[in-house]
Amino acid sequence: MDRFFKRKSSSVVEDVDREKSNSVTFDITQLPTDPGLRIPILDYDVNIRDQVRRAYMQKGPCQPLDHDFPYRPFGQTQTRRFNPAWFKEFGSWLEYSVSKDAAFCLYCYLFKTSVGKQGGGDAFVSEGFSYWKSKDRLNIHVGDHDSAHNKARIKCEALMNQEQHIQSAFFKQSKQVRSDYRIRLTASIDCIRLLLRQGLSFRGHDESENSENPGNFLVLLQFLGDHNDEIKAVTMNKAPLNCKLTSPDVQKDIVSACAAETINAIIKDIGDSFFSILVDESRDVSTNEQMSIVLRYVNNSGQINERFIGLEHVSSTTALSLKAAIDKTFSKYNLSLSRLRGQGYDGASNMQGEFNGLKSLILKENPCAFYIHCFAHQLQLALVAVAKKNTPISNFFRLVADVVNIVGASSKRCDHLREKQANIVAKALENGEILSGRGLNQETTLQRSGDTRWGSHYNSLISLLAMFSAVIDVLEMISVDGSNSDQKGEAYNLLESILSFDFAFNLHLMRTILAMTNELSKALQRKDQDIVNAMELVKLCKQRLQSFRNDGWDSFVQQVYSFCQVHYIDVPNMDDMFIRRTARGRPQRQAPEITYLHHFRVDLFCAVIDMQLQELNDRFSEANTELLLCVACLCPKDSFSAFDKKRLIQLAEFYPEDFSSVNLLTLDDQLETFIFNMRSNKEFEGLKGLGDLAEKLVMTKKNIIYPLVYKLLTLVLVLPIATATVERVFSAMNIVKDRLRNRMGDQWMNDSLVVYVEKEIFSNIDNEVIIQRYQNMKNRKELL
Template sequence: MHRFFKRKTPEPEEQNIGDVTVGEFDFSQLPADPGLRIPICSYNANIRDQVRRRYLQKGPCQPSSYEFPKRKFGVSQFRRFNPSWFKEFGDWLEYSIEKDAAYCLYCYLFKTTKGKQAGGETFVSEGFTNWKGKDRLYIHVGQHDSEHHKARMNCEALMNQDEHIQSILHKQSKQMRNDYRIRLNASIDCIRVLLRQGNSFRGHDETEGSLNPGNFLILLEFLGAHNKEINDVILKNAPKNCKLTSPDIQKDIVRACATETINVIIKDISNSLFSILVDESRDVSMKEQMSVVLRYVDSSGHVNERFIGIEHVTSTTALSLKAAIDKMFSKYNLSIANVRGQGFDGASNMQGKFNGLKALILKENPCAFYIHCFAHQLQLALIVVAKKNLPISNFFRIVGDVVNVVGSSCKRSDLLKEKHSDFIVEALESGEISSGRGLNQETTLQRAGDTRWGSHYNSLISLISMFSAVIDVLEVISEDDSSSPDQKTEAFNLLESILSFDFAFNLHLMKHVLGISSELSTALQKKDQDIVNAMDLVQVCKHRLQNMREDGWDSFLEKVHYFCQQHYIDCLKMDDMFTRWAPRGRPHRNPPEVTNLHHYRVDLFYGVIDMQLQELNNRFSEASTELLLCVACLCPQNSFLAFDKKKVLQLAEFYPQDFSRFDLLVLDDQLETYICDMRSNKTFQGLKGLGDLSEKLVMSKKNMVYPLVFKLLTLALILPVATATVERVFSAMRIVKDRLRNRMSDDWMNDSLIVYVEKDIFLKVDNEAIIQKFQNMKTRKEQFYFYADFNVEDAVLIFENYEEFLSASHSQESI
């Protein structure tokens, strides 16, 4: 129930007469003493009679009389005022018995500038007492444009709630609001589908009757065709100025979706400590984009890496990147003081010792320790092996040429697939391979790339699996009359190169070496991978390479020989002398005489493995740093075998902002109880890493028993391992902003990427939250409100400052 007004008297001697409400009259609040200023006018006959009955119930007159009771001394209540005037001017006239004066209710409620009403302030505050005639009452009423009539119209409009209050503020009925909500929900649902899939919104021609209106309009039509309630309020059935399908509306809804998704992430981070992962890459329109990911531990003890945005940077200098990070942190109310780790690649603008992004952040926060991306280091180690060893470098060149020649045209690719399919069918019939779900599917050769993790290994695997088909295709090219002489020559040379024992040996050698590191690369790219497990995986990789060097030669050589026999490649005798290649007519100068066994086992097999081990040791130097050695003491494996109290205390000293001297003393005592509890509690046995330990502590509420130990564990978990999440963002960027959408603005791309990458959070965001955010972004043609009760002062302010009131209302919460 909306309160209409609460009478406010301008003079001290006058008192409130109570509340008048829209649709109801609260008679219980009226004063019983008729000596006060009496409201004779009301807003319908029933209420007017009830008002009079309230004041006349103690007097001798009948309730329907228009006279007032006598005073105690028998003096008439009325002097020269004629009560019959109430019948003629009863819609506005009021009379005060105490003052013997008449007042105008309308002008009192909605008085404007002083002196505008007829008679000045007479009918408002002073009271009209000139009873010579009623002509002055007519003068006060005036013509149709008088101030009295304006006040009357305002009062009538204020009283007519259904037709005026809502009409002035919104121009909409309950049904219109319901239709608007259905229409808006339908648009949001269609946009949800497009955002989850990273699809485009608009079409080439969005006019009515177009056959290519775009994905958004097609989805909306489809939704309406399967739901009559939606179909009745969308597109052709919607108001022309409120269809909710324009590009601006689409962008606003996407912005609302992204904002609500980010709000969930920021709320989840709260005041927790976190690490920052940053990388930059170019999009399809050749703009340099910087992606930012935060790594933190949530309230359940689980490690999360969340993408919070992409920022266009005009320069990739460290200062530009730092400014972009500060801008993003300010936007989301994040503090650089809460950063406890940095994860970048090996570029100089990132990890430069003096002017790199790492150094700039460390100047502000010395506890933001830098960890070079483990997966990037592993890829660099593989590239170095491929480039430093001449036979291996030449081998990868031949592999690249084979991929280029065989896959250079659609005709050759189709021929390759056809040959491979025939080989699969033949192998299945002979029983060499077995069939099953996911086995022997259609595939093609994969190209290796220095910046793509694991691409070298995948390229070699595809070449081995399709080796027979590749040979057949090269033979067809070299013998095809339609091929040019250059193409024939190239195919013939490649065919001669790959059908050699040297190529088969290098192919299997690099396949085995890269296979060991590929498992490490895959493990490092997990979001919840902790730094201790990553270090252990590196050690496992080194251990496997060392075992391969010591005990793997015989089994490896057997596999090479078997492969050569399958593809009719001549196998070399290991006891024969190795013949080195030399230009014709120019013999080697003092060539060393070695056997084939020495060359392939020592120069290649041992040489490649040793070089790989050396690069891993050089690249993963962080594994020997003091910080990570201390972190390793928290590892729960083998019943906390690696626990070392001194190193754990030393780890706390690395974070002076989080552990005071008093905390260190408390931690010293707390660690004794903690390790006894962990080793004796069966719940904490068999844990594999810091992540498992963190979740178990939260689940058993031990994190509140050992808060300082849990804080140390959190700091260890947020240390970044790899920037795989950032790389996935760039992969998603190429889906969201492709060649056909290369004019997409930075803001729209950022909003779309946030929802696409963090779709697991977006799925939990309710439509009501999106609607509320969408409505509050700007003034809409349709708007929802909760109305507070209005008193007379509010009503006057509404009518005197209508535009300011609307502006303030639109900034309030809607829905």
């Protein structure tokens, strides 16, 4: 025998190699068909012995050609013929060595069984059995049930049985122990589910048994046990000391399993669909730079989804660093950059740089990943630009910020403001000036404005208008009863400034303009918004601003006059001459002579609106105008009145990787049938946007009938509109990682944030799936 094999049993390794020879490799598919060749089973490694035998039984009596063991056809030697059918008849114990031309017993050889003269003495163990005339000797060697051969067989089968391995035997558990472990693990997962959904902390400062506040996780687990006897019997102090499943490592492993299954559900939902990427950066409470990645795609039901797949900590915010982080995420989740069809970022130079920005780096690898500037950020940038470019408006916003700061500087002043406002509301209700009802006249306070929060300027101005009388009272109180002269002087100056016609005029002007754009801003933040509706909203916003500029002056100025009359603000005579003044208050030299009417209507009213219109036109033209015009041709409104086949073919040409020249010809014919079907089908009447069209096509299974049209529609729908979802992620990040949890690691925060943001998907994941992933993450002390 040239080579046997090694087997491992507990800590003992039995090396049963004899007469060492080189290991032989072979290709089963290349087995020769010559029936005169032998099978050198024992001359091969144990890992391939069974493969050789199975292949042999399938192809017939043959053996692989092997140069180390040159075969000798039967008839040219004095060796007797070994019947290949014996392998099948006597099972797995029979082994044959081509070099010795003899058969051996695997069981007896493995356990060095000495059978004396039974079954041919040691022939099947030492020198080998080669007396081929007597087949009965094989049966004699097997013997009855208590023969040495069968005893060796039982030992070998036990050795091969994984469940009888020493490690399995060591960890062998009763059904009750496994049941208790499952109950305990399920209870911990249920507690973690609640904490993750609410974004709550897990641990306390003192988690000892005598602690009055050991943390949310332990308190919730105790509460769960107090209301469930089955859980109480196996958790907390009733659990084994080495398997309580309450340690921080166990908590992190369970959260990691929850996040992994949530991401898997998202990736599975994406499938092989096209998608776009939305990226933004922000610092967490520990001043670590975090990059949020969101994917926008159309699922199998035709619904538009934007899903958060994770945070990446980036030490540098250069375009190359961000690109490397995106590549790492794509590799981690097996996402292909070739399926990317859109990019959405804010206005940062490292994102939208023409040559070295993130968008340019991705476009070099995938030219079809079209970049669309965030519409909502464009809108906010336009509003901020107005505040910075127009000096009176910039000064107005500075005054608003100062008023909010000084009135809300202390809790005493805030309480006084609420008290004053409550008295004003009560008086107005008594006089019938305002109506009462559910949700009306609720207690409020001044809101701070900010350049990075959409709609915050508008909310700040609305609150100031609603509480203007109360704000005046509080400023008067501070100017008289302030703790020092600086506070008194600052309050007096602010009171004098806001009780001017200029402030009242600018307050109503900016409130009206921001009210028009606020509706657009909110609409653009919807997750299911499509690019056609977005462009229509932008167009509507421009039309409202233009109409307000042309025809809204008279009604607007009357509104300002009424406000000034209520609050005793002096109104200048519009026909008087207006004196322009420098920053120091001196009259401006050689200034043109203009009236107050010209100043307020031309220099402020028309100028501010013109700046808004110009800013909107400039910002929204950054997107590929031709692409957007082609997209609008798919809009289903008014029975597909905007349908234009030439434009849609042109749109398909933007995606050469998805529409070949043959596909374009097919699409041309398919569009003709598609539009005729749509206009004659009542099911497609009343659709409002591309999203509704996609869902209806899937619902009626017409996406199968018109596959190229549906592909074109999905390519349009994945184009990003706004980075609102990314902004929501950063808002959630401030909840999950707050000032008291500022030492959270990046992985711990990422896992918690994925589940918190995508709680809708996480709610549909069964506990059993999480349990199995948790068990497979590493070797556990308990088995299921």
